[in-house]
Amino acid sequence: xxSLYLLIPIALVFCVIAIKMLLWAINSxxxxxxxxxxxRILADEETDRSEHKKKEPPxx
Amino acid sequence: xxxxxxxxxxxxxxxxxxxNFYQQRTSFSPRPEAAPLGSAPSIVENFLHYDDPELAAxxxxxxxxxxxxxxxxxxxxxxxxxxxxxxxSLLALPGIKKATVHLGQSRLEFEYSTQDIRLSQxxxxxxALGYKARPFAASTARQQMSAxxxxxxxxxxxxxxxxxxxxxxxxxxxxxxxQGMQEQYQNLLxxxxxxxxxxxxxxxxxxxxxxxxxxxxxxxxxxxxxVALAIGLAxxxxxxxxxxxxxxxxxxxxxxxxxxxxLARFLELRVRLRNAWMxxxxxxxxxxxxxxxxDEKWVAVTRKNIEVGDIVLLKAxxxxxxxxxxxxxxxxxxxxxxNGEELPRLVxxxxxxxxxxxxMEGAVEAQVTGACNDTRLALLQRSMERGESEKPALAKLADxxxxxxxxxxxxxxxxxxxxxLTIDPQQALWVSLSVLVISCPCALSLxxxxxxTAAANSLRSHGVIVKGENALESLARIxxxxxxxxGTLTQGKLAISExxxxxxxxxxxxxxxxxxxxxxxxxxxxxxxxxxxxxxNFDRVDYKVGAGLHSLDDYAYSMGSESFCRAYASTLPxxxxxxxxxxxxxxxxxxxAWIGLSDTPRSEAKNVVQGLQVAGLNVELLTxxxxxxxxxxxxxxxxxVMHKGMEPQQKMDYVQQLQRDGAVVAMVGDGLxxxxxxxxxxxxxxxxxxxxxxxxxxxxxxxEQNLHAVNNTWITARKxxxxxxxNFSWALxxxxxxxxxxxxxxxxxxxxxxxxxxxxxxxxxxxxxxNR
Numbered sequence: 001x002x003s004l005y006l007l008i009p010i011a012l013v014f015c016v017i018a019i020k021m022l023l024w025a026i027n028s029x030x031x032x033x034x035x036x037x038x039x040r041i042l043a044d045e046e047t048d049r050s051e052h053k054k055k056e057p058p059x060x
Numbered sequence: 061x062x063x064x065x066x067x068x069x070x071x072x073x074x075x076x077x078x079x080n081f082y083q084q085r086t087s088f089s090p091r092p093e094a095a096p097l098g099s100a101p102s103i104v105e106n107f108l109h110y111d112d113p114e115l116a117a118x119x120x121x122x123x124x125x126x127x128x129x130x131x132x133x134x135x136x137x138x139x140x141x142x143x144x145x146x147x148x149s150l151l152a153l154p155g156i157k158k159a160t161v162h163l164g165q166s167r168l169e170f171e172y173s174t175q176d177i178r179l180s181q182x183x184x185x186x187x188a189l190g191y192k193a194r195p196f197a198a199s200t201a202r203q204q205m206s207a208x209x210x211x212x213x214x215x216x217x218x219x220x221x222x223x224x225x226x227x228x229x230x231x232x233x234x235x236x237x238x239q240g241m242q243e244q245y246q247n248l249l250x251x252x253x254x255x256x257x258x259x260x261x262x263x264x265x266x267x268x269x270x271x272x273x274x275x276x277x278x279x280x281x282x283x284x285x286x287v288a289l290a291i292g293l294a295x296x297x298x299x300x301x302x303x304x305x306x307x308x309x310x311x312x313x314x315x316x317x318x319x320x321x322x323l324a325r326f327l328e329l330r331v332r333l334r335n336a337w338m339x340x341x342x343x344x345x346x347x348x349x350x351x352x353x354x355d356e357k358w359v360a361v362t363r364k365n366i367e368v369g370d371i372v373l374l375k376a377x378x379x380x381x382x383x384x385x386x387x388x389x390x391x392x393x394x395x396x397x398x399n400g401e402e403l404p405r406l407v408x409x410x411x412x413x414x415x416x417x418x419x420m421e422g423a424v425e426a427q428v429t430g431a432c433n434d435t436r437l438a439l440l441q442r443s444m445e446r447g448e449s450e451k452p453a454l455a456k457l458a459d460x461x462x463x464x465x466x467x468x469x470x471x472x473x474x475x476x477x478x479x480x481l482t483i484d485p486q487q488a489l490w491v492s493l494s495v496l497v498i499s500c501p502c503a504l505s506l507x508x509x510x511x512x513t514a515a516a517n518s519l520r521s522h523g524v525i526v527k528g529e530n531a532l533e534s535l536a537r538i539x540x541x542x543x544x545x546x547g548t549l550t551q552g553k554l555a556i557s558e559x560x561x562x563x564x565x566x567x568x569x570x571x572x573x574x575x576x577x578x579x580x581x582x583x584x585x586x587x588x589x590x591x592x593x594x595x596x597n598f599d600r601v602d603y604k605v606g607a608g609l610h611s612l613d614d615y616a617y618s619m620g621s622e623s624f625c626r627a628y629a630s631t632l633p634x635x636x637x638x639x640x641x642x643x644x645x646x647x648x649x650x651x652x653a654w655i656g657l658s659d660t661p662r663s664e665a666k667n668v669v670q671g672l673q674v675a676g677l678n679v680e681l682l683t684x685x686x687x688x689x690x691x692x693x694x695x696x697x698x699x700x701v702m703h704k705g706m707e708p709q710q711k712m713d714y715v716q717q718l719q720r721d722g723a724v725v726a727m728v729g730d731g732l733x734x735x736x737x738x739x740x741x742x743x744x745x746x747x748x749x750x751x752x753x754x755x756x757x758x759x760x761x762x763x764e765q766n767l768h769a770v771n772n773t774w775i776t777a778r779k780x781x782x783x784x785x786x787n788f789s790w791a792l793x794x795x796x797x798x799x800x801x802x803x804x805x806x807x808x809x810x811x812x813x814x815x816x817x818x819x820x821x822x823x824x825x826x827x828x829x830x831n832r
Contacts, residue, residue: 001245008252015225015256022217026210033162034330 107183108360110195115362116179119195126175127157130182132168134161135192146189153177153185167196209329212267216326219264219319222256223312229253230312250302253311261295265318281466289470290496291318297489308490313813317497320817324824327513350381353425366431374419374426383430386411391421416732437732469499476803487805494802497812499795503819507787508533510827515780518831523763524773531759534742535774536781537724541672542715542737544729545683545690548747549669549697549767550659552730554588558656560636570653572596574645577609577619585643588657608643619645639688661693668767669697672774678723682711684733711737728770730754745770780830787823794819 025031110116120130134146143161146168150159155176160169172182186193229249236246265288272288275281294314301307350366351358351373358373363381366372371387374380380393392404395417404420407413413426415435430436477492512533516526526532543549559567571589576596578586580603600612608620610628618628625644626632632651635642640656672679679699683690686705694702703714715725715737727734727741730750738744739757746758748765755761762769798815801807807815 001242004245004248008248011225012252012256015221019218019221022221023214026214026217031213032206032209 107180107187110179110183115195120179123171126173127171128174129169129171130179131196132170132183132186133194133196134166134168134186135194142191146186146191149189150182150185153182156182168193212322212326212329215264215267216319216322219260219315219322222260222264223315223319225256226253226260226311226315229256233309247302247305250309250311253309254299254302257295257298257311257314260315260318261291264322265291268318268321281463281470283466285466286469286473286496286499287317287321289473290493293489293493293496297493308808310493310813313497316817317813320820324510324820351375366428368428368431368434370428370431372426372428373423374413375423376419376421379418380413380415382428383412383414383435384426384428386413386424386426388426389422389424391419391424394418394420465504469496472499472799472803480805490808491802491805494805494807494812495799497816498798498802498807503791503794503816503823504788507791507823508784510824511780511783511787511830514783514827514830515776519760519773519776522769522772523766524769525761525763526759531743532777532780533784534724535726535759535777538677538726538743538774540678540680540718540723541726541728541770541774542680542682542741543669543699544727544731544734545681545685545693546659547730547749548728548734549665549681549693550661552659552749554585554641554657555660556588556655557640557658557660558636558638560654560656562633562651562653565652567653570645570655573617573647573652574619574643574655577601577611577617581609585641585657616648617646619643625651639692659689661696662765662767664767666697668771669699671771673698675774682706682714682727682737684708684711684731708733708736712740715740726774728767729758745773776830783827783830787826790826791819791823 116128116130119132120128122128146161147159150156150168150170155173156170157173158169158171161167162169168186170182172179183193229252233241233246233249233253235241236249268284268288268291272282272284276285291314294310294317297307298309298311298314301309349360349362352361352366353359353371353373354361361370366382372382372384374384374391376391386407386409388409390406390408392406393413394404395414407424412429413419414437415430416437430438473492473496476495477488480488480491515532519526546552556571559570561567561570571592573596575589575592576598578589580598580601598611598613598617602610602612604610604620604624608618608624610619611617616628618625620643622632622635622642622644625646629646629649629651631649632644632646635644635654636656638656640658643655643657645652645655669679678701680701681690681694681697681699681703683702683704684706690702690704694700706714711734715727718725719742725741726743726745727738728745728747729735729738730747731754734750735754735757738746738754743760744758745760745762746754747762747767750758750761760773794815798807798812802812
């Protein structure tokens with residue numbers, strides 16, 4: 001049971017990190033449009049153009 | 061395909077490998093307004109002024125020497141598939157590096173290389189896709205809304221994470237109570253809970269305290285007051301219990317309460333913001349720039365900078381941006397938006413044309429008589445704002461009830477506390493806290509918005525956009541439903557309804573000659589013949605504005621108004637008596653036929669009207685058109701009350717008269733002339749393809765060309781009202797049963813918190829039934 005003295009603070013640290021990341025994500029606008037993101041996964045993101053970009057052989 | 065625009069878009073979509081749009085779109089876009097094909101190349105010119113660095117600087121920022129980021133507002137987006145189409149097709153353009161569309165805010169952000177592409181090309185591209193584009197002006201109101209959204213999302217997220225933490229500790233504590241737990245560990249868990257809860261109360265629940273305090277200062281009691289009191293007292297008491305190491309702690313109740321309230325508020329905020337962000341601006345329909353004569357040259361000038369007395373060039377197919385008097389040339393202007401007449405009015409030098417009407421035929425020069433804020437359109441808008449302020453405000457009533465309820469709750473709590481202080485001072489705080497929590501009007505305050513939000517969402521997925529949710533409440537109570545004629549009950553465009561052959565000729569031949577001739581005309585009459593497949597080709601056709609067509613070959617066909625045809629064929633009999641729009645056709649001096657055109661009713665109109673009548677509503681027809689078409693349509697659709705030739709002001713007066721007699725009125729319309737009456741009616745619909753002004757003023761926007769949506773919306777509104785009543789009965793019944801129990805000290809605070817949450821959840825779940 002004594003391990004609680006260590007484990008609870010660790011859990012709290014993780015919680016703080018999670019909150020920090022979440023706030024960062026919200027502030028940087030990642031949650032601004034909740035309607036579109038649900039659809040994005042269904043769309044074929046890889047159009048011809050972006051495929052070209054990715055297939056470009058690395059220089060050198 | 062309904063128009064050349066659609067064909068262009070469809071081929072663009074298919075050609076660009078974007079067929080997915082058709083699978084993903086959830087609703088149909090409003091139909092683009094018909095514009096003659098010839099006007100397409102001039103679009104780029106219209107946007108040229110955006111290339112001006114000074115103007116461009118207002119909505120772009122430079123990222124590095126070559127790249128700029130621009131923000132554009134988009135009009136006409138209906139679903140997520142639209143955002144995908146715009147993003148993908150923009151990325152296919154050379155020079156566009158990044159494009160993101162915010163559906164909720166109707167906003168496009170893109171980064172582009174200044175060397176590879178000009179802004180006018182981007183605007184042109186978006187317009188060609190069928191969306192409207194305008195520079196994004198960062199208004200403070202928009203920024204505030206965006207900040208509000210982010211803040212409440214942050215608070216909700218933090219409260220959610222905190223609730224999980226405190227909930228875990230609470231389970232450990234409760235389990236410890238049963239199984240026996242050493243006091244040191246119990247203390248540890250209590251202190252950690254206190255730490256986390258304090259953070260949540262100070263960060264997440266701050267808005268409750270500040271709102272309650274702000275209103276208390278001006279003597280108003282709001283829902284937030286008991287909420288703030290309950291959270292504050294429970295937190296302070298639990299903190300005291302922790303510090304003094306005595307009594308019970310209720311941290312889990314505090315955070316749970318906070319989280320659920322924040323969740324409900326956030327969902328409400330989202331719907332509210334979505335409506336606020338929706339871009340329905342009347343000005344978008346007017347061209348942003350106009351060609352003005354300056355030093356004998358035509359210069360594109362922004363509409364706001366036009367002054368009275370300027371000479372402007374009004375091109376064919378364009379919406380006229382200002383009120384002006386024709387100085388040179390003649391044309392026909394379509395004013396259906398103003399007066400419901402689907403046939404254009406012929407204008408000659410010294411005639412006046414109005415902003416918001418469409419120039420159908422030829423380019424004319426005109427002198428501006430009313431610029432920007434002085435147009436008849438602007439006047440109409442102002443009269444509407446007045447009408448709107450007279451609209452009964454339902455929301456205020458809800459506020460008044462809530463404030464009384466809050467006062468009652470606080471009095472009750474104080475009484476409980478006072479009585480318990482005399483019986484058992486130790487228990488007084490906890491018992492009164494239970495009363496406060498259990499009587500918290502959370503479920504009560506959710507009862508209406510939850511049902512209305514669910515109804516709005518369900519309607520949205522069925523092609524109706526709900527702008528004001530209170531409108532659902534009044535829609536459920538309507539007694540009268542008023543329809544506009546042109547474009548609402550009818551298609552809003554002419555179609556061939558009768559052919560009377562005069563000579564030795566059959567109907568199909570008449571029509572194929574007519575179709576061949578009408579290819580050479582921009583007049584709305586010509587649209588009726590567009591669909592005909594068989595047509596004779598004519599090489600040279602003389603087109604006389606507002607009169608008719610005459611082929612310059614051996615046959616010498618002429619087609620047009622009575623007087624025009626009679627000039628060629630003097631034996632032409634007068635047109636038949638039916639109230640149709642008659643067009644004559646002659647070959648040389650032999651009359652061939654009369655072709656009767658009329659605006660055909662929508663196919664579903666009869667069913668819809670019947671359905672509403674069977675349900676016991678008074679269906680009436682109001683039209684600005686003074687011809688005999690109105691009575692004919694009313695008879696065909698079995699509408700008993702019909703008023704024709706009504707000016708916008710008269711329509712408004714009529715509705716207000718009905719309202720004084722106790723009627724609750726819904727109005728369905730589309731035109732500019734309907735906008736004032738739409739704003740006065742208790743609730744209103746704008747049909748698909750309605751003018752922007754009508755869309756701004758209507759409570760419900762139909763996305764698809766189907767009037768059945770009116771009927772469905774009404775049914776949903778009635779269901780929503782039932783759900784609201786159920787919710788209210790539940791919330792009130794629960795309070796009436798639970799408050800005495802709590803006041804007697806039979807309900808511990810944790811049970812009160814769970815009861816409160818469950819009651820709210822039940823209300824929300826009940827409301828969600830509307831989504832099915």
